[in-house]
Amino acid sequence: MTQTAVSVNKATMRDIPKILSLINSYAAKGMMLPRTEFEMSENIRDFSVAYDGDVLLGCGALHFYTPTTAEVRSLAVLPEVTEHGIGRAVVESLAAEANENELEAIFAFTYVPRFFERLGFHEVERGELPLKAWKDCLRCPKFQCCDEIAVLKRLRPQLWHAPVQYYNGVDFGELIQLPLPAKATTFR
Template sequence: MEYRKATFADIEEIYHLVNDYATDGVMLARSRNTLYETLRDMIVAIDDEGKVVGVGGLHIIWDRLAEIRTMAVAPDMTRQGIGAEIVRRLIEEGDVFGVEKYFTLTYKPGFFQKLGFQTITKEELPHKVWKECIDCPKFPNCDEIAMVRV
């Protein structure tokens, strides 16, 4: 398995990977526009055939605060440590910048709990976090679970 920063050539595969999960209601959809705008945030996992089988993003939000987002692993590749490795690499990248607190909004709290994240109330997150929520189709009735890792 190869792990690397995402490139323009990965966008279509990322788009389908993420939005297939969104169709099933287990993550939020991402437009191509959003994926292009956040390209530098993402790490991908590439299988031996050169296919994107995992993705995750690190989005800096505020002073020493970053979000782990756009986490998806191909359904036939789950439970092989790919997602955990992506998160580990994203945190390693954030640590270089001086990030002290990582959070995620997720429908899969068990996955993140195994990686040291703890469930919190959404109100515990700074207001700055919610600026992008206004564009979400679920706003203001967010049903994702907030989690943090310090």
């Protein structure tokens, strides 16, 4: 494996066509959700990009879900340069952004958990994560039989607590998507 020195920068509107091309090439293989120009325009501030000259080598997004958690998503690397450290550089840049925003944890849904494990993530149950299914997963063709693996990296382990709390079988994480205090309130 050859490492490629790469700098990762925040994406701009002019990056949209290249990001769309890269992401949608993976979506055509069933490995990612397809994105539209409208979705990219709406979310371009979430994205970071790695270039070699004019060639987009990789991209990824940090999408905030709660005041303490965000998802690393739309991570894609040009197939010719996989195993060159591009994905690592993008994820490390997104993790640094999460730290700058004082997040407690970042998570991802992936088919390659070992990649994320090498970056300090670990496999978790979906219930440990903020509910995202109703926002993004509903439009996924694999919604009823999702085969992606949830991974999480605790950026501030001393502060992290699972954002899902239950009361009489109701998942309050599904209702509000915000972490509850470490000590759940008793309702009567």
